[in-house]
Structure formats: C-alpha cells, structure tokens
Amino acid sequence: MTDTRRLWSEAVNRLEPYVPGEQPKAQKLIKLNTNENAFPPSPAVHRALTAAEVDRLRLYPDPNSQKLVNTLADYYCLTPDQVFVGNGSDEVLAHAFYAFFQQAQPLLFPDVSYSFYPVYCNLYDIRFQKVPLREDFSLVVDDYLQPNGGIIFPNPNAPTGMAIPLADIRRLLIANRDSVVLIDEAYVDFGAESAVSLINEFDNLLVVQTTSKSRSLAGLRLGYALGSAGLIEALGRVKNSFNSYPVDHLAEVAAVAAFNDDDYFQNACTQVIATRAYTVAELKALGFDLLPSQANFVFAKPQGQSAKAVFDALRERSIIVRYFDKPRIGDYLRISIGAQSDMEALIAALKDIAPH
Amino acid sequence: MTDTRRLWSEAVNRLEPYVPGEQPKAQKLIKLNTNENAFPPSPAVHRALTAAEVDRLRLYPDPNSQKLVNTLADYYCLTPDQVFVGNGSDEVLAHAFYAFFQQAQPLLFPDVSYSFYPVYCNLYDIRFQKVPLREDFSLVVDDYLQPNGGIIFPNPNAPTGMAIPLADIRRLLIANRDSVVLIDEAYVDFGAESAVSLINEFDNLLVVQTTSKSRSLAGLRLGYALGSAGLIEALGRVKNSFNSYPVDHLAEVAAVAAFNDDDYFQNACTQVIATRAYTVAELKALGFDLLPSQANFVFAKPQGQSAKAVFDALRERSIIVRYFDKPRIGDYLRISIGAQSDMEALIAALKDIAPH
Numbered sequence: 047m048t049d050t051r052r053l054w055s056e057a058v059n060r061l062e063p064y065v066p067g068e069q070p071k072a073q074k075l076i077k078l079n080t081n082e083n084a085f086p087p088s089p090a091v092h093r094a095l096t097a098a099e100v101d102r103l104r105l106y107p108d109p110n111s112q113k114l115v116n117t118l119a120d121y122y123c124l125t126p127d128q129v130f131v132g133n134g135s136d137e138v139l140a141h142a143f144y145a146f147f148q149q150a151q152p153l154l155f156p157d158v159s160y161s162f163y164p165v166y167c168n169l170y171d172i173r174f175q176k177v178p179l180r181e182d183f184s185l186v187v188d189d190y191l192q193p194n195g196g197i198i199f200p201n202p203n204a205p206t207g208m209a210i211p212l213a214d215i216r217r218l219l220i221a222n223r224d225s226v227v228l229i230d231e232a233y234v235d236f237g238a239e240s241a242v243s244l245i246n247e248f249d250n251l252l253v254v255q256t257t258s259k260s261r262s263l264a265g266l267r268l269g270y271a272l273g274s275a276g277l278i279e280a281l282g283r284v285k286n287s288f289n290s291y292p293v294d295h296l297a298e299v300a301a302v303a304a305f306n307d308d309d310y311f312q313n314a315c316t317q318v319i320a321t322r323a324y325t326v327a328e329l330k331a332l333g334f335d336l337l338p339s340q341a342n343f344v345f346a347k348p349q350g351q352s353a354k355a356v357f358d359a360l361r362e363r364s365i366i367v368r369y370f371d372k373p374r375i376g377d378y379l380r381i382s383i384g385a386q387s388d389m390e391a392l393i394a395a396l397k398d399i400a401p402h
Numbered sequence: 403m404t405d406t407r408r409l410w411s412e413a414v415n416r417l418e419p420y421v422p423g424e425q426p427k428a429q430k431l432i433k434l435n436t437n438e439n440a441f442p443p444s445p446a447v448h449r450a451l452t453a454a455e456v457d458r459l460r461l462y463p464d465p466n467s468q469k470l471v472n473t474l475a476d477y478y479c480l481t482p483d484q485v486f487v488g489n490g491s492d493e494v495l496a497h498a499f500y501a502f503f504q505q506a507q508p509l510l511f512p513d514v515s516y517s518f519y520p521v522y523c524n525l526y527d528i529r530f531q532k533v534p535l536r537e538d539f540s541l542v543v544d545d546y547l548q549p550n551g552g553i554i555f556p557n558p559n560a561p562t563g564m565a566i567p568l569a570d571i572r573r574l575l576i577a578n579r580d581s582v583v584l585i586d587e588a589y590v591d592f593g594a595e596s597a598v599s600l601i602n603e604f605d606n607l608l609v610v611q612t613t614s615k616s617r618s619l620a621g622l623r624l625g626y627a628l629g630s631a632g633l634i635e636a637l638g639r640v641k642n643s644f645n646s647y648p649v650d651h652l653a654e655v656a657a658v659a660a661f662n663d664d665d666y667f668q669n670a671c672t673q674v675i676a677t678r679a680y681t682v683a684e685l686k687a688l689g690f691d692l693l694p695s696q697a698n699f700v701f702a703k704p705q706g707q708s709a710k711a712v713f714d715a716l717r718e719r720s721i722i723v724r725y726f727d728k729p730r731i732g733d734y735l736r737i738s739i740g741a742q743s744d745m746e747a748l749i750a751a752l753k754d755i756a757p758h
Contacts, residue, residue, distance in 0.1 A: 049632075050605050050606070050630055050631075050632020050633055050635075050636075051632065052580060053502060053580070053581065053582050053605075053606050053632070053633065053636075054501060054502065054636045055500065055501055055502055055503065055504035055505065055636075056504065057500070057504055058500075058501050058636050058639055058640065061639045061640065061642075061643045062643075063638075063639050063641075063642030063643050064642055064643065064646055065642075066462070066465050066646040066647070067462075069461075069462060069463075069464055069465065077461070080461075080462055082460055082461050082462065083460050084460075085460065086456075086457035086458075086459070086460050087456065087457070087459050087460060091456055091459070092453050092456040092457075095451060095456060095652075097448050100442075100443065100447055100448040100451065100656075101442035101443070101448075102442075102621060103442070103443050103447070103618065103619050103620065103621035103622050103656070104438055104439050104440075104441065104442050104443060104618040104619070104620060104621065105425075105433070105436075105438050105620055105621055106422070106423075106425060106436055106438065106614070106620040106621060107425075107620075107621045107623070108425055109422050109425065133489050133493075133623075133645060133648060133650075134645060134647055134648075136644075136645040136646060136647070137489075137644070137645045137648075140644045140645060144411065144413070144414075145410060145411055145414050146409060146410065146411055147411065148411035148412065148413055149411065165642075165643050166643070166644075168643060169640075169643040169644060224408060224409070225409065226409050249406050249409075250406070250409050258462070262459065262460040263459050263460070264459070264460060264461055264462040264463075265458060265459035265460065265461055265462060265463045265650060265651035265652070266459050266650050266651070266652070267463070267489075267647055267648070267649075267650040274406055275406075276405075276406020276407065276409070277406055277409065279406075280406075280409075280410045280411075280414050282419075283414055283417045283419050284414065284417065284525075285419075286417075286419030286420055286421075286521075287417045287418075287419050287420065287521050287522070287524060287525040288492075288493070288496045288522075288525060289489060289490060289492040289493045289496060290420055290422040290492060291422070291490060291492070291623055292489060292490075292493075292623070293623075294489075294621060294622050294623040294650065294653060295621035295622070296451075296621070296622070296652050296653075296656075297650060297652075300456075300459070300652075
C-alpha cells in the first residue's frame, strides 16, 4: 500500500484512541467487564418501537429531540433549556471538552479515573493535569483548589466505584466559580448523591448522565448533560457545528419510554444494589480487599494471587472481568454487578481458582 | 442570568452553526423541504427490530459495527478495512474534516454547495477557499487544479442537483494525488455515477454516502465512508478519540436489513426518478427554469414571481419547500421529490398561485 499518512492531518498522528472493554463474540460468556445492566430495558421500550415509528424513519428526527428534552426536564425538575442530549454520554463529554476546556490553564482530573478524559484532551489539544487520588483512592476536593481551566471527575469515580458526598461538591463549587466543574454521573443511580440539585445555584456546574447503565440502554447510545442555560447553549453551538441530528428517532422514542417507566428503573437499581451487597460480602469472605462501591461494579484486590492471574483464570472459565495494566490499579479487578446467578457463578469460580 | 460566556472556550464564539431544514410539528403538511424519501423503509427493517434485539440494548453495541461494515463491504465489492460507519453522514464528514483537511493549504469546495462545509471548517479552524461554479451552475474539475489541502464536493451537487460524470472525477484524481478528494454522494442513487469504482485505483479518494435518502432512513442516522484502508484508519483514530460507539445497536440491525433488501431499494429509486420526470415536465410547462437534476429534488426558478413569494404562497397552502436567501441562488426553490400525489398537489397549488 502507498503511504496514505501523507494525506492525514498532522493532528491524527498525536491521537491515542480510547480502547473500550472487549465485546466478545462468543456466546455463553458471563460478561462482567463493561458495567452493563443485568436487566433488559423496560418492556415499555419495545412497546414504543411500533411499525409506525419505524416507518417514520424516512423523515429526519427532530434535531432538538424536544420530546426527550422535555421528558428529562420534567424528570429532573429543570427547564428544557437546561437539558442537552447526545449520542451517548461519550459524545456529550466530547462536546463539553470542546466547549469549555480549551483554556489557558490546564483541565484537572483524577490520576485514576475514566481513561477517555486524556483522549479528548489529545483530540482538542487541551492542556491537562492529573490530580492524584489519596493513598486509599479517596478523592479530596481541596486538592482541586488550584488554577485550572476546568475540573472533571466521575461521581462515583471509575474504576474505583467510590463516591463523594454532595457537600464536598458544593464546597468545590463555592471555591471555584470561574471554570466549569463537570460531574460525570454515569453511575450515580446506584447509591451516590447527584449534583443535579445544585444546578440552579451554580451556573458553572455541568452534570452528565447516561441511559447506558441504570436504564439498561447501553446499546441505544443516549447521554445527556444538565446545567445552566448558558452552558447548554454552548453545547448546542458545538453540536450544531458537528452533526445536526445526533439522536436518532428510535433512540428518542425509546429513551422517553424508559424515563416514563420509573417503577421498572427503581426496581432494577434496587436489585443491582442488593446483588452488589451479596457480591461484596462473598468477595470479602474470600479474602479480597474491596473499595467501598456506590456503582454497579466493584473494584477488588485478590489476596495471594495477582489480579492478572485471577483475570486469566476467570476467562478460562468463560467469565470476563476487567483488568487494567496501569500504575496504582494493576492489583485490582473491576467486576460488573451482573444478575444474581452470574455473581454466584463468579464466586464459585473464584473458590475453584483460589490457592489451596 | 449571570454571564456564562466567561466559561466558554474561545472557539465557541467563532462557531456559526448549521441550520437544518425545518421539521414542522404540524401534521397534514406536504413536506418537500429536506429531501426525505417519499417511501417508508423496507418492511425488512421493522421485521429485524425484534423484542430480542430490543432486550439486547442492555449491552453496548459492537464498537466496530462489524456486521454492518461487512454488509457494506460485500455490497460495494470492497474489503471491510475500506469501510467506515458513523452516526449519519454529517458525523462521518465531521471526522473526515478533522482527519484530512487540517492542512497548510486551503480546502476547496464550490461556492454553491452543502452549507455544512464552512461550518466544519470553523469548528476545526480549517482554511478554505470557495471555488465558484460556472454561470450555469456547472462544476468544472479543472477549476480545482490549484494548491489545496483537500477538495470536497457533492455529486450530484446540492442544492443544484447537477451531477458530473465519473470521467471528470478520474481526471481530477489523476491530477491531484497528494490531498484527499472527498466525493459526497448523499444523492448518488437517483441517477449519477458513483466514484466507488475508483477506490482501488486512488488511495486519496474518499466517498461518503448515507442511508438517509435512497434507503429511507433519515431518522436512523447512518452514514458511511468508503476509501483506501489508510484513509479509513485515520477516520477510526478520530472516531475512537471522540465516541467509541457511534452506531447504536438498532441502527446497525436496521441498516443491515435495508441493504439486504435490494429489490425494495431499486424499486423506490425507480419510482422517485419517475416522479422527478413528471415534476420536471409539469414545472417546465408552468414556465419554471430548471437545472438538470440527478437527485431526489429539483432546483427551480419561477418566472414572473420571486422565489420567496412562491415559497410563502406554498407555505400558506401547507406545502413546505426550501428557499435559500443567499447570493446566486435566491431566485430558486429547492423542491424535494415526494410521493406522486404530493407532487400533483404541488403542481395544482402552483397553478393556483401563478399570476393570471
């Protein structure tokens, strides 16, 4: 092949793309590696995808996804101009990085966190500085009180699963009013406190959530940002300079149906939390060290065996978890909370694997 | 409200977002303003969206959309590494602008063309130079033989509907080997010659197509690029630095079903072309000047009335067409080819509107 790199923009060479968790093709696996929900989406989602809605695909979707925006505004007690929707929270985050974090001062985020953040920084040539979590992996907001062009962290954090209280986020916002503080709440529905209640108080707060985890819609690609109208306007300007119609018609219809079935959502979250409690107790009994998780996964350190060895042994038994070969976290496994039966199979496998 | 602009990246101020054609909320309109297909998608699309596929939404989609990529590769007689898919051709174009057109020399495109091109240039701070179409709106490839950091135009062009022959594109590619030539073939299936057959000959050719027009899936957001493996690799690097999963699971399933029902597609295109011929003949009989269209729309200049006056009068009769208040094209209306009955209603309305 000829050297097509001569045709690339220079910037493409500096990109270091994100590597998502494996989506194995094999059936019959127990898949605990990408924090998906154990439950299918609400049956209301399937009912909403009628033949008439499919026929309507011949038309463009509403570029503003107004029905979905209104549904989310009602759900979170906000106004529609405080809501932005996109093609998964990854796209919403990408637009937020462009809209807010191209600044003279560096963006701050934890050294152990969602590994897509530095990837966005490379994409848009954004300066960043990693702020180390404390020795016990706790995130202390005082560590972020330094000159910055923005602050972002997940709450609960990933891959630790550890949450910080709302009072800490409020304290950070009071002390940091002139750059955007983005709280990535992908996992908030499994027990942490959301910062949505602070939006009317702080115009520099942006909260990003997703339907991928607690609404069982990872396959649908629907994320959203909640914040002051001025921040939402900036996101709209970026979106309308990139893709006028990021949310397809079926995704809008499905997401509206999912938010309208709150009982199903509450019940699924309750079951995930119960299964997490079971999993934590069993892993502790097996001698694992666990960080306190408020997410739909646990971050667990095996004793007497390396994390990599346990990862490989589980894989041989058709159980896929996530192992990160990275500083500080190479001794841990991130294990998604699947169905109760999946977790029982995991515990049985770990007993089998354990050194005798 | 406080001034949230203090929180924006400087770049957001320079953005001039694209304004898509209106998606009116009112029912009972005859909507001929955004070049949608008159026919619903293939019935195979609805059949493919089973309850099992909806339940599978709890899992992430395949980040590489491999089934769809393989389907497209087979369909166009290419290899899978020559195919890239994205969330509508607008997203595919955005990634291509980032991947290829951030160059020292300016990007070239026609002065009358898809108005999203300068918007992408603003987004990524790309230099560009508009190349005027000739007086009769024809695109002459020799006009592009000048120093450039890339060339892009639609074939057929929009909003003129005029196509250029494959021989012209080949001549351009032979003379311009060191920057990417992107042919935007959104409307190619309605009568123009595709450049896909040149891909194995020219490593700098990228062809972008969409399922929005000829496959009746505008609401689904599925576009794709076809080109040399080296160009596709660059697009993949950008995509994986922006959003790992741009194509949702239902969109992948639906698009595969649509491409597998080629009879339906061929029949729909044939009917659109026949209805276009009817529309052209009737408009000419009414004294309109028409550019020769190979697209699913016509670009028509009324006689004895301004385009704006006809646009307004049609709107009063619940018929929506597109009017551009812009240099060179302010005397024309862009009219999508709808169902035969829609076009008969249009002609009747125009007879009613005509000065007596």
